[in-house]
Amino acid sequence: MRKIGLKEIEDIALGAALLGAGGGGDPYIGKLIAMGAVKDCGEVTLLDPEEIPDDALIVPIAMMGAPTILSEKGVGGEEYKTLHRMVSQFYGKEIYAFMPIEAGGVNSMLPIAACARLGIPMVDADGMGRAFPELQMVTFTIGGIKATPMALTDEKGNCAIFDTITNKWTEELARAVTMSCGGSVSVSLYCMDGITLRKYAVKNIITRSEQLGAAIRTLKNSPNTPEENFFKATEGFKLFKGKISDVLRETKGGFNFGKVHLEGIDHDRGQNAVITFQNENLIAEVNGTVLATTPDLICLVDSETFIPVTTDALKYGKRVIVVGLKCFPLWRSEKGLELVGPRYFGCDVDYHPIEALVKGGTTNV
Amino acid sequence: MYRLGIDVGGTNTDAVLIDEALNVIAEIKHPTTNDIYDGILGAIESILEISKIDPKKIHLAMLGTTQCTNAIVERKNLEPIGLLRIGAPATLGVPPLVDWAEDISKVAISSEVIGGGFEYDGKELAAFDTDHATRFFKNLKGKVNSIAISCAFSSIRDEHEKEAARLCKEIMGDDVQISISSEIGSMGLIERENATVLNASLYKVAQKFTTGFSKSLAEHGITEAKVYISQNDGTLMTMAYAQKYPILTIACGPTNSIRGASYLGHLKEAIVIDVGGTTTDIGVIQGGFPRESGVAVTIGGVRTNFRMPDVLSIGLGGGSIVRQKSDGTISIGPDSVGYEITQKALVFGGDTLTTTDIAVKLGMCAIGNPELLNAIDIAFAQRAMSEIQKMIENGIDSMKLSNEDADVILVGGGSIIVPKNLSGTKSVLKPNYFGTANAIGSAISKISGTFEKLIDYEKCPRDTAIESAKKEAIQMAVLSGAIESSVEIIDVEDVPLAYYPGNTNRVKIKAAGDLKI
Numbered sequence: 070m071r072k073i074g075l076k077e078i079e080d081i082a083l084g085a086a087l088l089g090a091g092g093g094g095d096p097y098i099g100k101l102i103a104m105g106a107v108k109d110c111g112e113v114t115l116l117d118p119e120e121i122p123d124d125a126l127i128v129p130i131a132m133m134g135a136p137t138i139l140s141e142k143g144v145g146g147e148e149y150k151t152l153h154r155m156v157s158q159f160y161g162k163e164i165y166a167f168m169p170i171e172a173g174g175v176n177s178m179l180p181i182a183a184c185a186r187l188g189i190p191m192v193d194a195d196g197m198g199r200a201f202p203e204l205q206m207v208t209f210t211i212g213g214i215k216a217t218p219m220a221l222t223d224e225k226g227n228c229a230i231f232d233t234i235t236n237k238w239t240e241e242l243a244r245a246v247t248m249s250c251g252g253s254v255s256v257s258l259y260c261m262d263g264i265t266l267r268k269y270a271v272k273n274i275i276t277r278s279e280q281l282g283a284a285i286r287t288l289k290n291s292p293n294t295p296e297e298n299f300f301k302a303t304e305g306f307k308l309f310k311g312k313i314s315d316v317l318r319e320t321k322g323g324f325n326f327g328k329v330h331l332e333g334i335d336h337d338r339g340q341n342a343v344i345t346f347q348n349e350n351l352i353a354e355v356n357g358t359v360l361a362t363t364p365d366l367i368c369l370v371d372s373e374t375f376i377p378v379t380t381d382a383l384k385y386g387k388r389v390i391v392v393g394l395k396c397f398p399l400w401r402s403e404k405g406l407e408l409v410g411p412r413y414f415g416c417d418v419d420y421h422p423i424e425a426l427v428k429g430g431t432t433n434v
Numbered sequence: 435m436y437r438l439g440i441d442v443g444g445t446n447t448d449a450v451l452i453d454e455a456l457n458v459i460a461e462i463k464h465p466t467t468n469d470i471y472d473g474i475l476g477a478i479e480s481i482l483e484i485s486k487i488d489p490k491k492i493h494l495a496m497l498g499t500t501q502c503t504n505a506i507v508e509r510k511n512l513e514p515i516g517l518l519r520i521g522a523p524a525t526l527g528v529p530p531l532v533d534w535a536e537d538i539s540k541v542a543i544s545s546e547v548i549g550g551g552f553e554y555d556g557k558e559l560a561a562f563d564t565d566h567a568t569r570f571f572k573n574l575k576g577k578v579n580s581i582a583i584s585c586a587f588s589s590i591r592d593e594h595e596k597e598a599a600r601l602c603k604e605i606m607g608d609d610v611q612i613s614i615s616s617e618i619g620s621m622g623l624i625e626r627e628n629a630t631v632l633n634a635s636l637y638k639v640a641q642k643f644t645t646g647f648s649k650s651l652a653e654h655g656i657t658e659a660k661v662y663i664s665q666n667d668g669t670l671m672t673m674a675y676a677q678k679y680p681i682l683t684i685a686c687g688p689t690n691s692i693r694g695a696s697y698l699g700h701l702k703e704a705i706v707i708d709v710g711g712t713t714t715d716i717g718v719i720q721g722g723f724p725r726e727s728g729v730a731v732t733i734g735g736v737r738t739n740f741r742m743p744d745v746l747s748i749g750l751g752g753g754s755i756v757r758q759k760s761d762g763t764i765s766i767g768p769d770s771v772g773y774e775i776t777q778k779a780l781v782f783g784g785d786t787l788t789t790t791d792i793a794v795k796l797g798m799c800a801i802g803n804p805e806l807l808n809a810i811d812i813a814f815a816q817r818a819m820s821e822i823q824k825m826i827e828n829g830i831d832s833m834k835l836s837n838e839d840a841d842v843i844l845v846g847g848g849s850i851i852v853p854k855n856l857s858g859t860k861s862v863l864k865p866n867y868f869g870t871a872n873a874i875g876s877a878i879s880k881i882s883g884t885f886e887k888l889i890d891y892e893k894c895p896r897d898t899a900i901e902s903a904k905k906e907a908i909q910m911a912v913l914s915g916a917i918e919s920s921v922e923i924i925d926v927e928d929v930p931l932a933y934y935p936g937n938t939n940r941v942k943i944k945a946a947g948d949l950k951i
Binding site: 100101104137140148182226312388 | 528
């Protein structure tokens, strides 16, 4: 058990933005939501999954909708209370703690704000260990846990509980309602007990985000180069360094698809790379060779500051380093790859672990 | 008929005179004074003296200034303001100014979030809370003279902001300054609101530099000139506009130097290297305008969403200190003797080895007394120069968008230290008047209009939508004073909104043209 305050929020936001792997929303607005709540209501208690009683009701909460809309409307003041009330009533039992569903600029922050405003603890775990675009893409699905009852509310006070036959249906229905509610809503889903949490959740992901964020913040404070420090702290693979020469975007079925073309700079001068994304980065190719695929994390960071760059912020001329990180081991299972492997996203490649793909090709700095 | 361009920098106030054919006919540097007025006055006096032209023949006068940036960074002369945000029940989870440092958040003596605002599609999110707004303004009457108003999705619909402004004037009187977010920033409530608050708190600073500029012009008989202020996107605004939107002057310096360099070098596509005393700014000119940065811009610790040029700053300038390290390698900067170069550099009789000394030793320029450099080994100087060259070449490489060699324009007083044989370039040009590129950039700025809106391409096909948006942008440029036939579309951007069925895009179009004289 420990406390999360303003300083921790800064680091968690930064580290979670990296783990967002190009998605997860704008870390700036996420950070402000958490900071606003902690300034108003005080620090949040963070619990290790081991500290959770077996029968405690644990509820992941998240923001659903378009990042651009979130950056205009933020969140209101009552959504967390509404979710808490609806879910507690449904189960006839008080919620013990909230937790994040994914690691990302927005959704790592929202539970902090909710816990601060309601005075309940947060669990140091999530359901992805990174960000993914669809709500069935959680480790809990591998464990056979249903997304519903899923509670949804907007800032105006409209609310609903969904009970659906598959997690895929939940995604479809919730998205339709999100639209009608103005494009940005708060949800809670995959309610579970302490035993299930310990079995399937990605544990200690808040702490990992915080460590990553602190490392990025202090990259310049040591004798090695910031780049060396960065790869040491993240245990990442350096896939490419380049500047963005083109960004192709396309919207299909409410998702942001696209490709980023990079021209190499420094050691990668004369080489080129292509990153394919659907909200999050899916495939990284260098000179036509695949060096990493989903579910391993492909992250773009600014070549000078190492601040993560989300796919929404990709822009012609920007200089970035492409970083690969190993995903949560459960994603590499057969069931995991069915949910979030490259073929699910329509990419004609098989998954191979990043550490195997980069061997021999690009060096692990 | 002439145009006068003035750039007030931290060290120097530069002035240039340009004739009808856009040839530079005179340039001058004058020390900047604490009260910028005297510096401008001195610069105008000198340039009229050396050019001997009739002040009445100056028909355009443009000023670029860092006054607003300095006021924010130094937290000086900022006016107390009141902030009204319209957006409840949305936005309440992100209180106004929540991440501002304490010393600057104090400018808002009161901030409240009231009911109102819009959804992404223009639907009303909540009704405008007239009672709450009325209470807010009544409460601040007589306490502040400047009000900032923001509203959720006001860049889609501005009715609630306009209604609040009307109410504000009705209650607080016609003299109150009102800054409305939809007129200042683009999408992103918080960044737009932040910029609006800064704008509101700058109104006295703006009054001071606009009246100061007018006064110095009048004092020298420049009475026939239309007067403009430089904006950060390489275009101009009128004095009245600058008084209303002073925040738009932020960071016009790098923009003006890139534009000035482009003009002097007669190139519309080039890399511009502006070498000062301490740092070198490397920017890119595309189609005659600076390439914009995609990163959110922080001014004095406050995040905004301004249009800023994409500039890479490296710690290399004419005053950078040159050292030999224990392992024999040579380091350049990042520390510099700065404005003290004329006392500290070896070539001026000082005791510090600077990049300028290296350039003089190698015969690249003739300043100071080269005999004072006899102790420097020529091989050492050559090695130091190859370090300088490497720094510049790496910078060029980072800013280039393709592997093709680029044209490079060198400007700025420190550019004497840069060799002309740079790899990755097809030409390296150091034009005449390279030292006053900023003021020249200011004098030749265009006037522009920007149009931004969310459009669903399924309801309105992309081609039709972009065409009508272009017309809107051109109309906005003409309204600002551009000659219609000269207006060109200089930027088209459309970004699809993630997670959204349909095909909703954010469309942003910018048009600019030459000024009507």
